[in-house]
Amino acid sequence: MTALPSMTADATPTFPEAARATFAAAYPDRPVTLHHGLVGHALLTLDALATLAERMPAGSVEYNLGKLPLGVRPEDMPANGLTLGETIRTIETNGSWAVLKNVERDPAYAALLDTALSELEPIVAAQTGPMLHREAFIFLSSPSSVTPFHMDPEHNILLQIMGTKTMTVFPARDEELVPAQKSEDFHGGGHRNLEWRDGFKARGTPFPLCPGDAVHVPVKAPHFVENGPAVSVSLSVTWRSERSVAEGELHSFNALLRKRGLPTGAVSERPERQGVRRLVYRIMRKLGA
Template sequence: MTAHSPIAAQIFPDEARGVFAAVYPDEAAKLSHGLAGHPLLSIEALAGLAERMPAASVEYNLGKLPLGVRPEDTPSNGLSLGETIRTIETNGSWAVLKNVERDAAYGALLNAALAELAPLVEARTGAMLNREAFIFLSSPGSVTPFHMDPEHNILLQIRGEKVMTVFPAGDEELVPALQSEAFHAGGHRNLVWRENFHGRGMAVKLLPGDAIHVPVKAPHFVENGTGVSVSLSVTWRSERSVAESELHGLNALMRRRGLPTGRIGARPERQGVRRLAYRVMRKLGV
């Protein structure tokens, strides 16, 4: 298989798609995949990809961080991005390549993966919107701090091993309402960590060929193993995730005016009146 050849083999086996169908969209679950060893996901291929990506689409820093590090305290590693990736085994760093689907070959890889899941997703949360892909590279022992993401996400482990600890979405002790509102208004993904949170999470060990479904805004952190780790994250939005974002936005607007906030239900896409109110208020600049 060349770097630009079509993806012929099934990426998510039948058993993995069955597990995914049983848990989507609300529960985390371990899956399997067939992309380990793909030529587009080698270290050298990823270094080349990174060097042709716009600066705004890459993020990298030292990798051994506290679980609750503040965004402004994240230290630089002092290297260029290409150097960071090519020497990832020894430089103690973490890097993410964002929106790699903008490159045609990686876009084809994303579309092939999500095409296998689309019927299952559409039956629960409607069409897959804003399909995106991210690639994470980590030095041995790196830690990705406690955080949450706004997308439906499946993380595929390509090389090395890591343990991802995932927490339930919607727990306001883990993510207070004010933090959700700030997050949907463009706030940082990192969350405040407390040691008493440990028992609420599900720790999942990921080896090459393993994957994990992470629900929208399910808090999590990642601890890398003793080797270099490469992971591919395939993500999408849905009417449900968009609706949740809109309703948190409405609550933020109401809260700022001293007005009562509303409950966000398990099916936020059905809260049409409140979503319309948010859109009108945004349009009027209220």
């Protein structure tokens, strides 16, 4: 059994001991509900987040109208006609969705991320090796907003700070949900949104989230999010691993092979062990192939 990291007597953990034990039993392949202690944190109020957003570079923010169908093309995402600061300060009534990306570039939010992930690092290291490329994202949603069906390349824990939402998570590595060529395009810089079919919904598991709840989402497990009747604020803490990096390399290798009319190879549940194919891909990439 993986040993859980200890906490000092006067420290309030982001993830209490029971949550860390639940995470250890599920990581890296199963989605699971956890509990956290960041509700009411001064850095996660609407005013603090609006101030943060206004000093972030334009490329690190994304926002649009929030009442969207589950399947929507990236080019069809509608703007809301407001500035980002206006969007956050009036999010209760403007029907919008916003994400602040890579907030760990701000020192205060970097410390928040490091504290949270340090509690989980021994568990992660025992299963998938060192935590790589740690990042944090903050999501703000108006009542009844929808985040369309999509996938992400990182190991992810979404912490609910304010309001309620339901995240419906689907199995990773299901090629009916995510065809092989979509994975190849995605790892080549393609958009995260996926094609939605009504028949998919029964294959997902809904995770209702209230303030103090969190959900672990495995790498590239498709999901969509439906916001509740109040403003929602969520913090997403993410990291990469040798496993997630290996999966990206192998899909990128398949993309190169497919372009040349050559047979592609299967990406296993433990892609970090497919060392020969990863080495060939790295050599081809270095040669400019």
